[in-house]
Amino acid sequence: MKDGYGREIEYLRLSVTPRCNLRCIYCAPEGCSKPDELLSDSDIVHIGRAAAKAGIRYIKITGGEPLMRSGCAGIIRRLKSVCGIDEVTLTTNGTLLPQYAEEIIAAGTDRVNISLDTADASQYAAITGFDMLGNVEKGIDMLCGADIPVRLNCVLLGGINDNSFYGLLKFPETKKIDLRFIELMPVGHGREFSFMSSDTVYNAISRIYPLYPSEYSGNGPAVYFESSRLTGRIGFISAISHRFCKSCNRLRITADGTLKPCLSMSCGTDLKPYLSDEDELYKLLKKAVHNKPLMHCFGSCSDEAETAAMNTIGG
Numbered sequence: 001m002k003d004g005y006g007r008e009i010e011y012l013r014l015s016v017t018p019r020c021n022l023r024c025i026y027c028a029p030e031g032c033s034k035p036d037e038l039l040s041d042s043d044i045v046h047i048g049r050a051a052a053k054a055g056i057r058y059i060k061i062t063g064g065e066p067l068m069r070s071g072c073a074g075i076i077r078r079l080k081s082v083c084g085i086d087e088v089t090l091t092t093n094g095t096l097l098p099q100y101a102e103e104i105i106a107a108g109t110d111r112v113n114i115s116l117d118t119a120d121a122s123q124y125a126a127i128t129g130f131d132m133l134g135n136v137e138k139g140i141d142m143l144c145g146a147d148i149p150v151r152l153n154c155v156l157l158g159g160i161n162d163n164s165f166y167g168l169l170k171f172p173e174t175k176k177i178d179l180r181f182i183e184l185m186p187v188g189h190g191r192e193f194s195f196m197s198s199d200t201v202y203n204a205i206s207r208i209y210p211l212y213p214s215e216y217s218g219n220g221p222a223v224y225f226e227s228s229r230l231t232g233r234i235g236f237i238s239a240i241s242h243r244f245c246k247s248c249n250r251l252r253i254t255a256d257g258t259l260k261p262c263l264s265m266s267c268g269t270d271l272k273p274y275l276s277d278e279d280e281l282y283k284l285l286k287k288a289v290h291n292k293p294l295m296h297c298f299g300s301c302s303d304e305a306e307t308a309a310m311n312t313i314g315g
């Protein structure tokens, strides 16, 4: 379904919990108390059906850390059977993959994005608060071994891990893994750090390998590059330096059922009163698509700006 600006809105980020087992300094360093109300598995499937009717074709399961929710694989399996949904993918910090990779593979997960900001164990512990890089690496191997497409998502923080991309390049060098750099957005604790622009990272990497634009576009605002010396691709999500809004194709639903048309804005619609009425859910989704803002408001002092932490929104 097209929004008021002609963008095809076909991607839904659906959060299944705000809780996370990591304490990333720019995301949720204080953690998250047990939420009062979460959408049930059946609520999520109702939303999935209404969303498919409203033109959504891709669903990304997110959190918090989605694998902290028991039955996450079951949710994926049920969404996979919704008519009209082409892909159900997962974004995870990867630390629980050694425990859950087999389940999510068996559930039919189409792709897994793993958030990994460094390949250095002590830097990893300094950013996340935990010594769990080994779990993430094991999880990556398990997914690759099962031929599940994997993307690594890295956020670079000025003065903290701004050189970590050098170490992360080992993944696309040796495996068919896309490595993507997401510019830090001024949301929640993200406001306390400085961002590294995509251009800076692109220039540094292209001094190592000649990069050329890829024809691949994925399902979202990332721009990809390839190199004859890389097995995987390099991607950039330039939320800040190259306002990615013209290619924004997504809606978000938080774990407690708030439908958000834009990541940067606090406005949203509470879906909870309508969970048993698929027609009403469809109408609300259609309205959210129609009213989707043209551009994010990051960097402005707008009253509309989102103040919640990223783990409660789902990234």
Ligand code: SAM
Pocket: 020, 026, 027, 062, 063, 064, 065, 066, 091, 092, 093, 094, 113, 114, 115, 116, 153, 155, 182, 183, 184, 185, 186, 187, 188, 189, 190, 191, 310, 311, 314, 315
């Ligand atoms: N735990 C899951 C994961 O790690 O993928 C899902 C939730 S996490 C909030 C989703 C993504 O948001 C992660 O890649 C994280 O690095 C990113 N993120 C958190 N705060 C951010 C910020 N201020 N700017 C850009 N990305 C951010």
